[in-house]
Amino acid sequence: MKRILVIEDEPQMLLGLRDNLELEGYDVQTAADGDEGLQKASSTAPDLVLLDIMLPKRNGFDVCRELRARNVSTPIVMLTARSAETDKVLGLELGADDYVTKPFSITELLARVRAVLRRSNPQRPATDTIRIGDIDFDFRLHQARRGSARVEFTAREFELLRYLVQRVGQVVTREQILNDVWGYEEYPTTRTIDNFVAKLRQKIEKAPHAPEHILTIHGSGYKFVG
Numbered sequence: 001m002k003r004i005l006v007i008e009d010e011p012q013m014l015l016g017l018r019d020n021l022e023l024e025g026y027d028v029q030t031a032a033d034g035d036e037g038l039q040k041a042s043s044t045a046p047d048l049v050l051l052d053i054m055l056p057k058r059n060g061f062d063v064c065r066e067l068r069a070r071n072v073s074t075p076i077v078m079l080t081a082r083s084a085e086t087d088k089v090l091g092l093e094l095g096a097d098d099y100v101t102k103p104f105s106i107t108e109l110l111a112r113v114r115a116v117l118r119r120s121n122p123q124r125p126a127t128d129t130i131r132i133g134d135i136d137f138d139f140r141l142h143q144a145r146r147g148s149a150r151v152e153f154t155a156r157e158f159e160l161l162r163y164l165v166q167r168v169g170q171v172v173t174r175e176q177i178l179n180d181v182w183g184y185e186e187y188p189t190t191r192t193i194d195n196f197v198a199k200l201r202q203k204i205e206k207a208p209h210a211p212e213h214i215l216t217i218h219g220s221g222y223k224f225v226g
């Protein structure tokens, strides 16, 4: 299930968006000002952010700029109240992926959301080979080598590592990992994820207890750093 974070201060608008998005099958998180939005953008690891421009505490442009400055690559769709071209241009320059102008029809908004999600997922650039620390990985061949010595990884370990690598710099929750790497037909617990991460750290980290590549983001999940 895709998660959408809606950052909007008008209660009616927020409720309307939440209800319609939930009807479409999205998991919806909400925030009513820029600070809360920024905080939830990292703690809830959304697949897409719907971002109003005029917000208390921190406006939408600032939220967008700050997220991109933190290397968060989550797609952002701006909700612009004005039809001013400058708002749209500024939003896109700051790293937003698309915008809709208020008042918009819910049909139009949902179409934009679907399009942006389709563009951003699931066909990320293939990451077939990568060096992490002193290990060279070839995900296509399921091989890992340290110098000339082979390092053994199970298929699931490869899959999990690749999943994290493809989302470099992004926080992924244990639930996302469960859904995307394990799939709905299996029923491991989030504890399983932690065990797999521990095994990966034993193999790739210089100091598994002070990891440099697979970071634990307290209360959220994990983040890969190259």
Ligand code: CA
Binding pocket: 008, 009, 010, 052, 053, 054, 055
């Ligand atoms: Ca507003």
